[in-house]
Amino acid sequence: MTTEPEGSAPAGNPATEAPWYGADAPSELNGFVELKGWEKPDQAIESYRNLETLLGADKAGRAVVWPKDANDAEGWKAIHSRLGVPESPEDYGLKVAEGESDAFVKAAAPVLHKLGLSKAQAEGLNNFLEEYTGGLNKSNAEAVTAKTTQAVEALKSEWGAAYDERIEAGQKAVRSMGLSEADLEQMEAAMGTAQLFKFMHKMGSKLGEAAFVDGGVPPSQTFTPDAARARLQELQKDKTWLDKYATGDSDAIREKNRLDHAVLGLAFNG
Numbered sequence: 001m002t003t004e005p006e007g008s009a010p011a012g013n014p015a016t017e018a019p020w021y022g023a024d025a026p027s028e029l030n031g032f033v034e035l036k037g038w039e040k041p042d043q044a045i046e047s048y049r050n051l052e053t054l055l056g057a058d059k060a061g062r063a064v065v066w067p068k069d070a071n072d073a074e075g076w077k078a079i080h081s082r083l084g085v086p087e088s089p090e091d092y093g094l095k096v097a098e099g100e101s102d103a104f105v106k107a108a109a110p111v112l113h114k115l116g117l118s119k120a121q122a123e124g125l126n127n128f129l130e131e132y133t134g135g136l137n138k139s140n141a142e143a144v145t146a147k148t149t150q151a152v153e154a155l156k157s158e159w160g161a162a163y164d165e166r167i168e169a170g171q172k173a174v175r176s177m178g179l180s181e182a183d184l185e186q187m188e189a190a191m192g193t194a195q196l197f198k199f200m201h202k203m204g205s206k207l208g209e210a211a212f213v214d215g216g217v218p219p220s221q222t223f224t225p226d227a228a229r230a231r232l233q234e235l236q237k238d239k240t241w242l243d244k245y246a247t248g249d250s251d252a253i254r255e256k257n258r259l260d261h262a263v264l265g266l267a268f269n270g
Contacts, residue, residue: 084118160265162222170200228262
């Protein structure tokens, strides 16, 4: 009878050496190790160390899978989610300044969502646009104010001492026609300040606020510098008036003084 050494495998059934990662490892792991070609533990450890060096130990668990292509909707959705893109346009929660319309943010939110902007990016863009448009509106308002001031000063120079009287006559005409402040603002935007004031003056004149009758000078009428010069030229050709002025006629002298003041743009209280 043959005696086999103790601990030896039975004849015809040679012992199978367990893999280095353990005999009880799942089949998926077996295939993975075989595919990688890792024959020893140090090879697997070295591979992991290289991966950690590439990604950084602090990035472990924070990697993302890049979408397969531009049409990979789920892939892009995952990327956008990690980047902070909200689930729906309404989730941006964009705010508007007090008293301002929210029409723009309501229209912009779906576009921002489609472009894949994060909530922080959308808020930053919205804040920038608010500041920019606010500054633009302020600049426009300042420009309009400066233009209006310039127009008024030019008209004061043109009308001289008659400015206040003509403006008042125009305002009376406006009130008599029932025009509102909104109506006047629209007219000013379309016509310009100077043209609006001249239009108002014409209305006042037609309503009899500054009528000039029979060549006389109504006590309430104040001439513009140009009109005063023209009137003086007329009087220089009027022999009857010249005779009155030369003989010290009080009315003729008063009229001459009024016209001289008007030429200089000064009010006459004599």
